[in-house]
Amino acid sequence: MVLVFAEATNGKFKKAAHEVVTYGAKTAAALGTECVALTLGDVTDAGDLGRFGASKVYNLSAPELATFDGSVYTAAIAGAARQLGAKVIILLHNSTGKNLVGRLAARLDAGSVPGANAIPSTDGGFSVRKSVFSGKAIADVSINTDYKVISLSGNSIPVEESGSAVSVESISVDLPAAKTKVLETKRAEGITPLPEAELVVSGGRGLKGPENWGVIQDLADALGATTACSRPVADVGWRPHHEHVGQTGVAIRPNLYIAAGISGAIQHLAGVNSSKTIVVINKDPEAPFFKAADYGVVADLFDVLPRLTEAIKAHKAG
Amino acid sequence: MKMLVCVSKTPETTTKIQLNGDHSDLDYSGVNYIMNPYDEWYALVRALELKEAAGGSVTILNVGPADNDAVIRKGLAIGADDAIRVDATGGGSLFIAKQIAAQAKAGGYDIIWFGKETIDYNGSEVGAMVAELLDVAYVGEASHLEMNGTTATVTRDIEGGIEIVEVSTPFAISAAKGMAEQRIPNMRGIMMAKRKPLNVVAAEDAAATTSVKSYELPPAKTAVKLIDPENMEELVRLLHEEAKVI
Ligand SMILES: Cc1cc2nc3c(=O)[nH]c(=O)nc-3n(C[C@H](O)[C@H](O)[C@H](O)COP(=O)(O)OP(=O)(O)OC[C@H]3O[C@@H](n4cnc5c(N)ncnc54)[C@H](O)[C@@H]3O)c2cc1C
Ligand SMILES: Nc1ncnc2c1ncn2[C@@H]1O[C@H](COP(=O)(O)O)[C@@H](O)[C@H]1O
Numbered sequence: 001m002v003l004v005f006a007e008a009t010n011g012k013f014k015k016a017a018h019e020v021v022t023y024g025a026k027t028a029a030a031l032g033t034e035c036v037a038l039t040l041g042d043v044t045d046a047g048d049l050g051r052f053g054a055s056k057v058y059n060l061s062a063p064e065l066a067t068f069d070g071s072v073y074t075a076a077i078a079g080a081a082r083q084l085g086a087k088v089i090i091l092l093h094n095s096t097g098k099n100l101v102g103r104l105a106a107r108l109d110a111g112s113v114p115g116a117n118a119i120p121s122t123d124g125g126f127s128v129r130k131s132v133f134s135g136k137a138i139a140d141v142s143i144n145t146d147y148k149v150i151s152l153s154g155n156s157i158p159v160e161e162s163g164s165a166v167s168v169e170s171i172s173v174d175l176p177a178a179k180t181k182v183l184e185t186k187r188a189e190g191i192t193p194l195p196e197a198e199l200v201v202s203g204g205r206g207l208k209g210p211e212n213w214g215v216i217q218d219l220a221d222a223l224g225a226t227t228a229c230s231r232p233v234a235d236v237g238w239r240p241h242h243e244h245v246g247q248t249g250v251a252i253r254p255n256l257y258i259a260a261g262i263s264g265a266i267q268h269l270a271g272v273n274s275s276k277t278i279v280v281i282n283k284d285p286e287a288p289f290f291k292a293a294d295y296g297v298v299a300d301l302f303d304v305l306p307r308l309t310e311a312i313k314a315h316k317a318g
Numbered sequence: 319m320k321m322l323v324c325v326s327k328t329p330e331t332t333t334k335i336q337l338n339g340d341h342s343d344l345d346y347s348g349v350n351y352i353m354n355p356y357d358e359w360y361a362l363v364r365a366l367e368l369k370e371a372a373g374g375s376v377t378i379l380n381v382g383p384a385d386n387d388a389v390i391r392k393g394l395a396i397g398a399d400d401a402i403r404v405d406a407t408g409g410g411s412l413f414i415a416k417q418i419a420a421q422a423k424a425g426g427y428d429i430i431w432f433g434k435e436t437i438d439y440n441g442s443e444v445g446a447m448v449a450e451l452l453d454v455a456y457v458g459e460a461s462h463l464e465m466n467g468t469t470a471t472v473t474r475d476i477e478g479g480i481e482i483v484e485v486s487t488p489f490a491i492s493a494a495k496g497m498a499e500q501r502i503p504n505m506r507g508i509m510m511a512k513r514k515p516l517n518v519v520a521a522e523d524a525a526a527t528t529s530v531k532s533y534e535l536p537p538a539k540t541a542v543k544l545i546d547p548e549n550m551e552e553l554v555r556l557l558h559e560e561a562k563v564i
Pocket of ligand 1: 283
């Protein structure tokens with residue numbers, strides 16, 4: 001059996017949860033088994049996960065699960081897996097997942113693949129592909145243990161509906177006391193966080209200064225995109241640090257990445273080269289970013305961005 | 319504060335990745351190695367700052383072969399007191415975590431530091447594994463830490479924001495950007511590092527739970543399509559009709 005941990009934010013599921021359930025259902029199909037989903041804490045509409053292929057949805061509610069603690073969540077997920085007889089455990093490779101994959105693997109003495117981006121292959125064993133060396137290679141990793149733990153990179157597979165809503169059963173597991181105490185959680189309201197964004201508009205040193213960011217913001221607003229930046233821009237404080245993408249910043253794989261005034265250094269590419277479509281706007285035709293781009297515009301970004309924004313608005317207006 | 323900083327060795331970022339003949343492994347000839355940046359710039363430096371402020375010790379730990387000694391010496395040159403290398407090659411994440419946990423148990427450390435991930439395989443899992451094996455708290459992707467006696471207030475990065483948590487020693491933590499500022503070793507540090515203890519210990523038995531079956535290079539990117547800057551309507555049309563992303 002495949003067990004998918006579907007994480008809810010403030011009680012609701014985002015697209016990423018639908019992705020990971022879709023992934024779990026396809027993995028279960030490849031193994032000839034069923035996929036069940038596990039939700040923790042108070043969630044609305046958990047049964048809806050059935051639409052993405054979960055044959056059953058289990059909910060574990062306990063006061064200890066109200067805020068995140070790695071050891072409590074691990075006990076909950078591993079406990080549920082043992083109780084249900086699930087051998088493959090799948091979660092998202094987001095901040096929660098990164099705190100859990102290692103713990104689950106250690107607890108279950110399992111082989112793990114963090115950051116997988118394709119459905120596992122089951123011919124001749126069990127292996128999962130992930131991108132390594134900053135996207136410069138793909139590794140097919142075999143898991144050699146009975147229990148298997150996989151975390152799925154966001155935006156790696158399309159969400160697919162393959163069923164209908166199911167009823168939700170509760171489950172109970174003994175939970176330990178939390179080892180961490182959450183004092184405060186702060187999230188920017190209203191904008192899609194970078195790792196989850198499908199459309200991203202990003203600016204680099206070519207913008208010349210923070211006062212010029214309006215051209216980036218206007219395009220992002222017209223598209224409904226999230227904004228990002230190169231590292232030097234965050235280092236000098238033109239933009240907040242959570243916008244910095246690349247090897248030392250956030251790694252993203254949106255459907256569309258528009259980069260303006262960014263040269264395309266290897267460390268920048270490391271965080272963005274899994275984007276499905278890349279548009280580069282740079283006045284230097286020799287900028288290395290053009291080699292990684294699908295579409296390029298060789299021009300002054302201050303001329304091009306407002307024009308692109310207008311064209312997007314016209315397109316949206318139909 | 320007795321601290322352990324786990325450091326790994328990774329190919330330098332700009333390394334060109336090539337595969338061997340049957341794609342079962344990389345072609346390692348000509349690869350330059352560095353200390354994993356998250357371990358060096360953030361975990362190690364913050365540990366040193368805590369030691370400078372409140373006393374204690376900083377021990378570097380690496381699980382790897384003798385070739386890794388250069389990277390370990392760099393950590394000593396930056397300011398760690400001593401180092402341990404568990405002599406092993408490969409083994410995978412859980413194998414490495416079990417080695418680290420055994421050393422951590424023996425040493426009785428207050429804080430065990432990790433980088434948020436290695437930049438080669440981007441596992442971001444070894445720290446959480448060690449925490450589970452030792453049954454201690456773990457905070458992943460931490461960008462800020464303040465100590466107050468034996469309690470730490472830690473900021474961790476979450477999607478689109480931050481979470482502030484409190485943990486007590488002993489705990490494990492993985493460091494992300496923001497935790498500290500990179501330090502460049504000076505001549506004196508490099509000289510002193512040569513005389514600092516680097517203890518090599520044998521690995522414990524543990525199974526490899528994963529292995530790489532094969533590698534592949536990503537498909538070559540098709541040449542960029544250049545769009546006339548005067549014609550942004552054409553770019554929008556291509557994004558809509560050809561790329562189908564808007
Ligand atoms: C270990 C390490 C890790 C790193 N990690 C990261 C990382 O995570 N993310 C990251 O981004 N960088 C990272 N870097 C830095 C990276 O190497 C580059 O220095 C950085 O990405 C350059 O940022 P940039 O492209 O904004 O600036 P620049 O390289 O200065 O490029 C500016 C570009 O703007 C163009 N331009 C200027 N004016 C205009 C105009 N009016 N119209 C159009 N184009 C214009 C120029 O032609 C140029 O190509 C790292 C470096 C190291 C050593
Ligand atoms: N071979 C190793 N020896 C010591 N520490 C390691 C080793 N591999 C990984 N680590 C530590 O674990 C962190 C996370 O690694 P990973 O889970 O592989 O991304 C690294 O940043 C290091 O701090």
